[in-house]
Amino acid sequence: MSKPKAVILTHGELDSMYAKTCHGLLRGTDRYEIVGVVDYKYAGRSTTSVLPIVKDVPILASIGDCSDDGIAWCIVGVAFEGGVMPDAFRDQLIEAVKSGMSVVNGLHTQLNDDVEFMQLARSQGVEVIDIRRPKKVSELSFWTGKIKDVQAPRVAVLGTDCAIGKRTTCRFLLEQLAENGVNAQMIYTGQTGWLQGYPHGCILDSTLNDFVSGELENAVLECDQNMHPDLILVEGQSSLRNPSGPCGSEIIISLQSKYVVLQHDPSKEFFEGGEEYGFRIPDLKSEIELIRMLGAEVIAVTLRPSKDQISELDIGSMSQELGMMVQWATEAGIIAVSDLIQERVLSS
Amino acid sequence: MSKPKAVILTHGELDSMYAKTCHGLLRGTDRYEIVGVVDYKYAGRSTTSVLPIVKDVPILASIGDCSDDGIAWCIVGVAFEGGVMPDAFRDQLIEAVKSGMSVVNGLHTQLNDDVEFMQLARSQGVEVIDIRRPKKVSELSFWTGKIKDVQAPRVAVLGTDCAIGKRTTCRFLLEQLAENGVNAQMIYTGQTGWLQGYPHGCILDSTLNDFVSGELENAVLECDQNMHPDLILVEGQSSLRNPSGPCGSEIIISLQSKYVVLQHDPSKEFFEGGEEYGFRIPDLKSEIELIRMLGAEVIAVTLRPSKDQISELDIGSMSQELGMMVQWATEAGIIAVSDLIQERVLSS
Known part of the structure; x- marks a missing residue:
């Protein structure tokens, strides 16, 4: 076609x-x-x-x-x-x-x-x-709890800020998992995901707040029914503590996502647009702990690549300090994280 | 009138x-x-x-x-x-x-x-x-960060579930603070708050998700400008870990609310509507810790009263265990919490 x-x-x-x-x-x-x-x-x-x-x-x-x-x-x-x-x-x-x-x-x-x-x-x-035309209430789904019946584990690809490459890492992981023979599907949550042609998802931004969790759940239920996936990746939006619009707890809690890949940009100190008022991005340890309290485990941190940093940053000791895999979101990094997901999520 | x-x-x-x-x-x-x-x-x-x-x-x-x-x-x-x-x-x-x-x-x-x-x-x-007719995008406010310019401290009245008396406790606190000569104002976040006639707030449920933090911020900015309050109480919705629609982090983070009064119903084990799938309300200690990680301090827990429990529950030891004031949300309890707010929030 x-x-x-x-x-x-x-x-x-x-x-x-x-x-x-x-x-x-x-x-x-x-x-x-x-x-x-x-x-x-x-x-x-x-x-x-x-x-x-x-x-x-x-x-x-x-x-x-x-x-x-x-x-x-x-x-x-x-x-x-x-x-x-x-x-x-x-x-x-x-x-x-x-x-x-x-x-x-x-x-x-x-x-x-x-x-x-x-x-x-x-x-x-x-x-x-x-694309962001809000749906009418009659077209929206309310959360039901049926997410508990979905067997395919959910891996949320969250980030420490908006616009730092969550969707891209999610796409790379999806492609790599497919290459490894895993039927992984992605739930899009933004307009670009729709434009890229993913069949299941919703646009969180333009959803009435009361239906965000239900639209997410419905997208997962439909994806599960139509594609029989081995696992489901969920694209995150914004970040858990971004003051301009915290997001992510719906993805962990309402979708019962037990695993998180956390995208981070080590060069950023302040939230996007938050420099003027001094809104700082929390450190990774505290973000990982917050995610744990919300009910999910960060299994790997993926770093947005920038040439200078790749040579400078010691991700070995970063990984040791955080007690988990840390990888640049480049080809080798994505392969490593994808392997880890298969090992940790699919064999459990 | x-x-x-x-x-x-x-x-x-x-x-x-x-x-x-x-x-x-x-x-x-x-x-x-x-x-x-x-x-x-x-x-x-x-x-x-x-x-x-x-x-x-x-x-x-x-x-x-x-x-x-x-x-x-x-x-x-x-x-x-x-x-x-x-x-x-x-x-x-x-x-x-x-x-x-x-x-x-x-x-x-x-x-x-x-x-x-x-x-x-x-x-x-x-x-x-x-009341819940969604506003058009042209009528909605986007979050700006100007909340940092508002001097009046924000006290969020959050809860461990929906429908357990947050708004009522918020109203009682407002009345008691007024009686003590404090110019406290309430930001409503639900339809009943509008019906009760509070002048500032927004209806979170029917707001497009991308504008929730901005509508909240705008309500506080307008309240501050029009009423010159000593402090601002913010009505919570749902709860931070309610799977049918987690809510509250916008109120803490986007409004920079540094203090929380946490409403709890000691007789409830499962989230409202979450019994069938076994969605349990987290324990108070963990909820207080989660709120701390989001940047606010729980200064008191208010309990929804039920006659049986008032005689049975030992709130003295509960208070000792949590390291903070615990009160039934009855007249005496509200007076005590209101006094504490004056002492802790207004003198700091």
């Missing part, structure tokens, strides 16, 4: 952490064939010259520069804090619609509520998907 | 824990004058014969039996798990509208989306308020 061609709009944000949606899509998606990125700042270059370890596609200055007329979709590739769409993005999306592209948008701003935009989309006969 | 007269509809649930909205309103509301309860099971009796320590009003069999034609509002007095409105409640509300009453509903079911119901309401010229 051929995938529809798509470009990703980042409009000056390609190398910022807000473009993590774009970065995730360039690492891989089963839903689209990514043929370009639209970003005026890096126009003329290619993505691999700006970002490491991603699919190599050309960077264009504007939607008007997309010469391939087979491009069916324009994907908003950024996720700003608060999720409000800047006018400049909307202008580019109008160009996309005028060129006959359908639009997929993961910001909280709902294009489907934008009367002018939708009139244009209808006249062009294109689709407009707002 | 006279308050509008209202009846509360509980329809057979008056003495169940689902009717906690009704119980809260019968303990006191600044928004309405409660003149009756509609509950076919207890019709002919009065509320004090069914429930302790509440306002004494007559119980009527049906809306048709409300003879006082000055009743302006009918309030849905129950909050079922999942929040879906049963047909029998809707039928009674149709009667209420036909009698010229406006309706206020705190279930997730939105009467404003019920075309037939709204046609009737319009033809009768009455109002229909869905």
Whole structure:
């Protein structure tokens, strides 16, 4: 089955952490064939010259520069804090619609509520998907406790902050486990997971708070029924003590996830956006202890790689101090953690 | 300013824990004058014969039996798990509208989306308020960190389960502190708090998950600006480890609440609704430790009173074991905890 061609709009944000949606899509998606990125700042270059370890596609200055007329979709590739769409993005999306592209948008701003935009989309006969459009209460699931009937163990891939590579580590683990012949499935919890084409999950951000645990549980129940997995990886969001929106206890407690892989960035001192007010990321020992109190065991720490640190940091003594496996989230590290998961989770 | 007269509809649930909205309103509301309860099971009796320590009003069999034609509002007095409105409640509300009453509903079911119901309401010229109607993204606040600028200390009234009296203890503390001359304000976090007329708060249940911390922060910022409080009490929801929807870390972390009063029911072994699957309430020591790890200190435990236990339980040794004040949430207990809050929170 051929995938529809798509470009990703980042409009000056390609190398910022807000473009993590774009970065995730360039690492891989089963839903689209990514043929370009639209970003005026890096126009003329290619993505691999700006970002490491991603699919190599050309960077264009504007939607008007997309010469391939087979491009069916324009994907908003950024996720700003608060999720409000800047006018400049909307202008580019109008160009996309005028060129006959359908639009997929993961910001909280709902294009489907934008009367002018939708009139244009209808006249062009294109689709407009707002991924974070909140579901109605009648479509939402309430938590039931049936999670206790699911035999496949849950491994949560949590992190010590937002935007430090939880989803990517989760994806790498999934691929490595598959390579080892394990039927592992991933529950996505953010818009990029949906864009990447994972079949089971929910978008926590745009779920009414009372239904977060139920939507998560329902995604696991459906995944279990449809895919008969050996184990289930659950993508984390934010972090347990991120003041801008603590998250993770639902994943441990409501999903009865007994194992955690904890993603950490040793170069970060403050929570993303928390520098001004001095909100510090807690140390790893205390985060591991907090996870234990919530009912799960951290079996490995995965570190977001940065070239300088890989040479400098002594992960051997870090591992000894924490009493568990610590690995850079690079290929060798992922293989080691994946082996550990098989050994610890599947044989128990 | 006279308050509008209202009846509360509980329809057979008056003495169940689902009717906690009704119980809260019968303990006191600044928004309405409660003149009756509609509950076919207890019709002919009065509320004090069914429930302790509440306002004494007559119980009527049906809306048709409300003879006082000055009743302006009918309030849905129950909050079922999942929040879906049963047909029998809707039928009674149709009667209420036909009698010229406006309706206020705190279930997730939105009467404003019920075309037939709204046609009737319009033809009768009455109002229909869905308290849990989710706000649009454009009306929601994102967390900013400005909470650090608020001088008034925050005391969170959390609990070890849902529906064990957190809001009531919070209200009692508020009243006692006012009596002692302290300008304490409460941030409500549920529909009953809104119904009781507190001016600042948000309804966590029906808030999109990404905005929970921001809506809480905004409520505190507004409260601080408008009321210049000496201290702020924050009503908790659910509990930190309730599997059907863990809640509380936003209140501690995002609001930087440094103090906690922890409400507990010593007669309960399992989480509400968690008996079937054996979800046990963690012991108090571990809950207090968890709260410490999240950044706050439990300064007192308040126990939900039941007559049998008051005579049986040795709260002296319980207090010694936990190393803190333990009190029944009765008048004497509330006075003691209120004094402790003044001593510990206001003089520090």
